[in-house]
Amino acid sequence: MLKGKTAVITGGTRGIGFAIAKLYLQNGANVAIAGSRQETVDKALAQLPEYAERVMGICPDLCSPEEVAAAFASVRERFGRLDILVNNAGISSRSSLYDYTLEEFTKLIDVNLKAVFVCSQAAARIMKEQGGGSIINTSSMVSLYGQPSGCGYPATKFAVNGLTKSLARELAKDQIRVNAVAPGVTKTDMVAALPPEMVARISAGIPLGRVGEPEDVANAYLYLASDAASYVTGAVINVDGAAMT
Numbered sequence: 471m472l473k474g475k476t477a478v479i480t481g482g483t484r485g486i487g488f489a490i491a492k493l494y495l496q497n498g499a500n501v502a503i504a505g506s507r508q509e510t511v512d513k514a515l516a517q518l519p520e521y522a523e524r525v526m527g528i529c530p531d532l533c534s535p536e537e538v539a540a541a542f543a544s545v546r547e548r549f550g551r552l553d554i555l556v557n558n559a560g561i562s563s564r565s566s567l568y569d570y571t572l573e574e575f576t577k578l579i580d581v582n583l584k585a586v587f588v589c590s591q592a593a594a595r596i597m598k599e600q601g602g603g604s605i606i607n608t609s610s611m612v613s614l615y616g617q618p619s620g621c622g623y624p625a626t627k628f629a630v631n632g633l634t635k636s637l638a639r640e641l642a643k644d645q646i647r648v649n650a651v652a653p654g655v656t657k658t659d660m661v662a663a664l665p666p667e668m669v670a671r672i673s674a675g676i677p678l679g680r681v682g683e684p685e686d687v688a689n690a691y692l693y694l695a696s697d698a699a700s701y702v703t704g705a706v707i708n709v710d711g712a713a714m715t
């Protein structure tokens with residue numbers, strides 16, 4: 471479904487991002503895995519030996535326009551194009567408002583929102599010149615109704631939806647589609663860090679009766695990146711077992 475296309479996936483070293491990277495490679499894409507450290511990028515690449523010719527690693531500071539532009543230029547240099555950007559890097563939070571530090575709140579905004587803006591701008595500049603592209607943002611089911619602690623996390627994901635819908639309208643004239651995927655509870659390190667009783671409580675309320683696998687979620691990114699979604703832009707697709715509906 472993605473033969474000849476090149477994708478950058480932020481937070482592609484593990485969890486949902488790694489599942490997307492693998493699925494994109496299986497579907498013929500060239501993939502640049504963006505991570506926060508060279509060590510984790512190398513670890514991810516080591517798990518994909520059969521795709522060595524079509525996968526590379528980058529680790530720019532996602533909030534630095536200069537570093538991101540240079541990293542995306544290196545992807546273009548290696549693979550000739552940049553067609554798909556997956557803004558997936560993210561951190562969560564469970565702090566109570568009473569204990570929340572401004573430092574933690576700011577860090578959430580940086581990783582979950584500012585990086586989406588910086589990377590989208592750098593990618594859109596390349597995509598416009600190439601005649602189009604697809605940007606896919608990772609939102610969350612809590613972007614629709616919030617959560618009872620860690621208010622910074624849903625706040626940034628609400629903002630990601632806003633960025634998605636606005637950029638979809640702004641960039642449509644350049645044939646750049648912008649969509650988001652809102653995963654439900656998905657079995658990754660982020661969820662492993664939650665207390666088991668919290669995961670059990672959440673799972674009990676999911677109509678499909680289980681938490682999602684990273685692969686369940688990755689399939690939505692495959693669709694949105696492919697030509698099968700050529701008339702889809704500004705959408706936020708829930709992949710959550712109907713947890714929020």
Ligand code: NAD
Nearest residue numbers: 481483484485486506558559560610653655656658659660
């Ligand atoms: P994860 O912790 O396994 O992966 C997060 C990824 O983001 C890692 O690759 C990490 O290196 C990267 N990252 C974190 N901080 C970074 C930084 N400063 N710079 C660059 N990269 C950074 O978590 P995951 O569950 O795979 O989460 C991926 C995305 O899915 C996140 O945006 C998260 O908010 C979203 N999400 C996850 C769930 C879930 O239940 N797992 C649900 C809804 C949304």
